[in-house]
Amino acid sequence: MKLHRLKLENFRGVTAREIEFPDAGVVVVTGRNEIGKTSMIDALDALIALPDSSRKRTILDAKPAGRDVPVLVEAEFSIGPTRVVYTKQWLKKPTTILRHVTGTSAGRTVTGREAHDAAEQLWATADTTLWQALRYLQASGLDQNALTDSAALRRALESRAGEARGDDREVATLLERVGAECDRYWTSTRKRNAKFVQAETDCREAETAAAAAAEELRGIAGVEDELAELTEEITDSGRKLTAARAERAELDRAAEQIEAVQRQHQEVQRRRDAAQGELDRARERATRRTELVTSLAADEERSAALAGDLRACEEDLSPVREHAEEAEQRRAAAQAAVQEARAAHRSAREDQKHLDDVERHRRARTVLDSLETVRARLTELRSRPATEIDEDVLDDLDRAQRTAERAEAELAAGSARVELTAIGHARRIERCGATEEVRPEEPWSVPVTDEVEVEIPGEWRVRISPEQGIETRRDAAQQAAEAFAALLARHGVESVAEARAAWRDAQELDRQVREAEADRDRLLDGEDESRLRDERDRLAAAIEQYGDRRSGDAPLPESSGAAQATVEAAETALTEAEDAARRTEAAAQAARANLEKAQTRLHSLQGAALEQERALNTARARLEEARHEVPDEDLDHAVTHAGEALAAVQEEIDAHEAHLTGLDAERVLADRELVADQVAGLERLLADRQGRRSSLLGKLEGMGRDRVQLEHDQAETRLEAARRHLAAVERRAEAALLLERTLLAHRERAHAQYVQPFRSAVEQLGRAVYGPEFEVLVSGTLEVEQRKLDGDWLPFHALSTGAKEQLVILIRLATALLVDPEDGVPVLLDDALGHSDPQRLRRLASAIATAGERTQVIVLTSNPERFANLREARRIEM
Template sequence: MRLRRIEVRDFRKLQHLVVEGLGDGLNVVVGDNEAGKSTLLAALRAVLFERHRVGGRAAQGMLPFGQSVRPEIRLDFDLGGEAWRLRKAFVQKPEAELESPRGRWSGDEVEEKLAELLGFTPPGAGGSKPGEHQGAYGLLWVQQGTAHEALGVGAGREGIAAALETEVGQVLGGERGRALLTAAERRRADHWTKLDKPRGPWKELREEVEELEARQADLRRRWEAHDGKVSDLAARQEALARHEREDSLGQAQRDLAAARVAEGQAARLEQGLREAEGRRKLAAAARDAAEGRRAARAALVGRRDAAARALASAQEEAGALRGVLEAHDAAARGAAGRLAEARGARDRATERLAAGERALRRQEAREALGRLEAQLRGAEEAERRRRVALAGAAAVAITAAALKEVEALAQARDRTLARSQAASVRIDFAPDDGRAVTVDGRAQDAGAPVWLAADAEIMLEGFGRLRVRPGGGAGDLAREAEDAGRALAERLAALGVADPAEARAALQRRLACEGEAEAQARLVEALAPQGIEALQAAVAAQRSVLDEVGDGIGEADAAVVEAARADLHAAMGTVAGVEAEAKAAEAARVAADRDLATLEGRTAGLAREHEALGAELAEARAAVPDEALEAALGQAGAELLAAEAAEGAARAALEASDPEVVRLEMKRAERAEQAIRADIDRLGREKRDLEVELGALGREGVGEQLAEVEGLLELRRRQLGLRGQEAAASKLLHEALVAAQSESKDRWLGPVREKVRPYLRLLQPDTDVVLNETTLEIEGFRRDGREEAFHDLSIGAREQVAVVTRLALADILRGAGRSAAVILDDALVNTDEARLSRMHLVLHRAAENLQVLVLTCRERDFRQLGAPLVRIR
């Protein structure tokens, strides 16, 4: 199929678009982003593959946003050496018409005829999907942004497979081979899962054999356990009889009673020792109490004597401090008089200095005010000039961007005029005898040439009419020139200028005003860095200073002020010295007074303490004389010696009884009695349990069950062997067919590689594409003897490999009589300049036998392709 002309009306964003003049080989359709290239491809898919009565989301997707119109598409194409014309209208009053030299079809007949001609599957209730319904065209028409993805062979596989079978014959990659492999897969699936695990009747037999083997093993264990349990029962009976013969439990009980008697005797000895220890501790406490009372009496005597000595010492020290305090009082009074004199001299010097400084401050304020007022006048004048300049700049509408736009429009107008004149027909008139000439009814100066870009009628007086029809797209170029001139005029009118030169002059005036405004702004900033308002505030502040200082204070004299400052400094030094002296004298007096008060307070306390201790000692001796304390201490020591002797005797008696041995014997006897009793109980329980188990085994008939299971197991093992042979055979057959198909892969996919190889040689020599023999999808890319997965390649490499593979598959379809155009919508956007140049060669080679349409927004990349350019707007 060769596309010749496409006309689209009211389809999505396209109100009316005509693409015509499409040739057999390479064709490049150029348009800016959002110009509608991808929409054009969608319209092409719709007119061929969508039912004209389609509704729902598919129909809504054809309508422009927010509009209710009737999308209509017309397509002229060549197929089988004949010209065909197709028209479809959708949504409102849907129609379909198809014409050829062989006849005319309409309505639903159109969809049926197109499916027959192009070999695709019409969609059901919904819209058409490239991978499911559009056959080879879903593969060969590449949508924008998908060129680097997998081929998406989909419904096109059957057509390609049929073309390959036509070329290489029926091999394992063909229909008979696939049918044979499918039958082998079904036979294998009867016995094996996808993970090579058994399934079906074979799996059930294996599981039954495993269950029988497990039951056989269980019955054997139970049968063998029967004999063991008989022996165990006899052993338990013998052990119980031995306990009874030897009276082991009675002997253990008697040993336990004897151990308990010995333990009681040891406990009584331990109690006697504890009582003796208690009496010894009481005697020791009484002796310690007597010693404490005697020590307390001695300590009280010592504290009374120490208090007497401290009182005498404090009284002597207080007398000395009173003399020191009188001397410090006299020194402090003298320092206070000298300080009053020094402060008077300092106050007089301060008054002289304040008067002189006030006069200087007024003089400095007058000078500063003059400077600030001059700065303020200059800044206000510069601000006025800046505003005037800004107003002048604002009055000009031209900006640098606007001028650039105007110049670009002027250049576009000049280029289109030059191209229009180059494509137009020039006619020079030389009439005889001054005969008149008119062009389209307008009189023409016979001495001036005429440039004709559109159809025109020329009247030559004395000759007749002459009709001129320029070709080569001159009319389109003339309209482009008119559009460019109109756009320039509209922009100039919007800016209020007559031509680009006036616009440039206006911009120069604006720039001059802006420069003047900037210079005055810098002057304002230099005169008033903090702003004019801040400068005005500074002037007001200086005036406030003058008002504050006032008048009538005399003239400023710096020498007088300096002399007053020196006098004040000297007076302040004198005051500081006298103040330090007075402070030191006062501090010494205060410290002496404080020390005397402290010492007098301590002396009074010591007197009270001495008196209290004397009274306390007299009271204690009256209650208990010193001799009575000594007698009580001697008696408590004798009682402690007697208690210690009694404790030693009790300890010796306990150690002689060896209580540790008695406790160990007791524990041993208890554990022996418990162990023998537990052993007899355990043996009795085990004897009863074994008797019950042996009785149950005898009733179950374990021996008969074992024989029955072993017979059934032998039968199932023979059946399992037969099933296993059948499963192994099915698996072997499938593996052999898969291996044979793999071996035939080169022959099955050989034509594809033969078609791809010339394209790859132009792009990257010594490389090959690896396809899946079943799905025909790209699996990998082989270069330098190493295979890489397709998805591991860069986006640009994937894009190039996918494009050349599609071209090869289109060649195979053409060879089988199923020629189809190849459409690439912005399919090489990730290709660098060097590879893009090589891809141009690839496209040229493909275009020798195929029609290839390249839809692109990058005219510069395909300008050197050497193919006709069709521009859409």
């Protein structure tokens, strides 16, 4: 790629500029800072990258401020055999024109979007990686550019390394196509991308939909099966109900005879129950009498045992009570000691606070006294008379004075002059009534700005009139002088010097006021003065009140330190007293608990003994009362008589039961109940099944079997399609990823073979600059990692700014020398070598000239002296 011509209009600070470049050699473009050298490169980038409809910041910032004009960039360049003129205009009447000068499309001109697309296609055939890598711009820093992606450099290095040269564009295109294929399924970090994940999601959703449709279809089939089964059950239940009803009628007739015998049997059973009840009551009365006797004996034994326990508990209570009284006395003494210690501690704390208040009151009073002094100084400073003279007024006076002096000088300079020279001896002259002396050989002169009359006493009177047209200059000078005088009068000063002195006095006064205010702020230290005064008064009142209420039993400590020591001693004594009080309190509580426990046991035993005595008396009274009502012998006779009556009734019951056995009553009655229950159950079951059948018929009609079957078939079809699509995506994604990794690994192995030719080219140029000991260590990505000079290796990042700058420029020049001129691009150096010494500059100039023999080298600089050694370079002044 070669750049032949570049034209800019209204791009940043460039109103109009056009520069032509030779096809080879070095071009040094010079111009002052901010004249737009770097803007030319930015304009060329915008021409290539941005369509004429773009509103990006690059274009918006390029438009001149306050002017409604279009931004235009035009470049003439060659890529291979094709030479074009590419013009683009933004913002106002956007336009794109591509005119082919040479090549297969020579003479063809396209416009608009077609021109932009055609230019992009043409530019894509150039080595854009090399185009970016061979720039050194003032804003790009000192980083090394990636060179391994440059097809032109790769071909050159393959040739130097002795490899067969391949079609780099095809290799790059293959990598791009493989990368693009990977990008269809993977993210930049080669994770599954949205398309891949969406295919998986679609498959899962299709599986869910198919499962739901199948489940719904199975639900309908279940309803149909249930309906068929229920219809069969209804028919069977109808047959069973008819047979059960016939059997129930036959059993009802047999049961009527049995029920008559059962009624007689029930009557006899009632009499037997009455006899049994009488026997039970007699036996119960006899049992209660026996229980009363037994209970009385047990109560007498318990009363004797409780009396013994009560005597033992009363003997154990006396020593426990004495121990509790002693513990309570010790607790009371300890509490009194705590109160005394607390009073002493409180008094010590109050003394300490009082002494702190005294110190704070002293500091507040000192600050307030200092504030009064500062306030008096501020009042005195602010009472001084102010002046309206400031820097703006001084500037106005200076301008007015300079204007008056300039007008007077212009009046004198543009007017005729009268010059007198005394010959031999001094002469006296008179002018405007004043006498002056003209010394020999010292010319006396005066401008003729008005009519001048000079008289040599007793000899000559000379009158000189000014030339015509002087009135305008004289009026201008007079107006300027009057304006200056009026400005002085308005501000009340006689001269500019007096005004400046007044301004300096005002500045000094302002400085003193600021110093006084700073002193005030320093004294207050962020505090409010009124609050400080309130604090002083409050502390004074507190100090006075404390002196009035403090008792004189103990002397006041001499200092805050002594007060702190007293407080600490009181705190120690209080802590010890509280510890002792807690110990005695715990002992007293334990003694009280033991006493309460013993008393509780005594009271419990006393209550139990009293309750047992009452129970014993009650039992004796009940037994005596029962024997008085019915003697023990009568109870035994009543039991015997009731047993005999029950045996007679039982004989009648046995006769009825034998009759019922002959009629098989139990079976008949049980069968009748069972059959009746069976009939009722069959009737309920039949009604329930008929209701369920109606409900199922309605449900089946509402479920829409045909619709569900269709949805199920469609869901299965979609599931199969989603599975096939996902399988295809997975196969293509894995294949693309494997191919990309294989190609990248191959490219890395190829890059490793490029290192030695690239290193040799850099070292060859570097030795011309640094000497024969210059060496570099190059990484697989064609970046210089270390530099050797004077026997010392240094990593690139540890080099000085100047050394880094020289090395990155050498890398660009070596790259340009390696690349075939037909594949090459211009080397752009913008504001380079600003950190290099003169000797290195001369040697680097030789390296630049060497590169210029094979390719275009364009140097942009505001300091042409750096490149003075480039004798064959073409120089363009901007």
